[in-house]
Amino acid sequence: MGKDAIPKNWPPTVPYLSQPSFAPHITKTQLQALRVCSPDLTASIPANFPRGPCPLVRIILIGDPSHPARGQAGLFAARHLEPGTLIVPYYGIIHSSLPPHSLDHEKSDYDLWLNREVNIAVDAEKAGNEARFVNDYRGVRERPNAEFKLCWDARSGQQCTVAVAVFVLPSGKNAPTKAGAGGIAKGAEILVSYGKGFWSKRKEENEASVER
Template identity: 35%
Template structure:
């Protein structure tokens, strides 16, 4: 996350207001979840999480409220220097939903095994949500490790007004100030699979 990723071009143009870096041209910008055919064929699963059926999916919070912006990180001490991060456009209150994590939804096991943008989805984690090739602002969120800061936001599943299940990013127990970077924990499993030795990190405890 926080990286530009790779994907075929196309898709609708993302909003560009209040950003200091253009949206990656090789990533399709989404305003709603993109369900794969494998999920649609699993009709009971699809109906459980996509209650609204063929109705238009409600848009992401940040796309409509402009409460977060992405930008390239230039801080030489930041572990994601040269990549992207997500920052608060205004003060964000404790527990506030910042943005929905959008991407391609597949049955668990069918997702990319090399993507750094995959999150578990569903009550029993029977789905995977991957924002490597298509997604929204939420794919820019960085892990807090080695930033010198603590995680100030978290992922949580919720049900929207239409009855559809979403994966949201919510403010943690403390407010986030305007201009602050939004940071989450990717989880120790994420990093163990990539670097092995967690001792290389500062602030690595959950």
């Protein structure tokens, strides 16, 4: 992969993925589960959605002293994004969430569920794409303007057909970015809610660290 196939400001120590990477311990049963389209998957990645660096986003270092992620990177809109728009798939290492394999991922802040029934998750800590830079909205704006959604990947040749992707929140769920408009404005940071589970786990880890 050439340098032109890696986004600007991508960290040199993290491999860039244009498709998911599967841990060697993933079983045939788990792979088959990811190829079953559930009626609950109302969103999809179209067959013609391109791989590689996403033209809709930019990775930018955050310098705002009031931002909770100051000194780290965030994901920003390269153009105005309409409500409901698919922004970018979430790529990482697809792995089992059962011990002993889960031990390599239990402290990761980049680990998302793919299928709880067969214990499969995707972790973008050690390899991923632009979606790994999406920050939580808390301390930045009143509410999120995007969301993580399980979806169906319709692209041919894609071994994993169930995926996670980042979407702009639909109309009515996001405060307008300008008079009469929704979506995400050009230059605005793309922000999701990590959920109560993430912050509860973070609180437990901090308390455990203090006790030591």
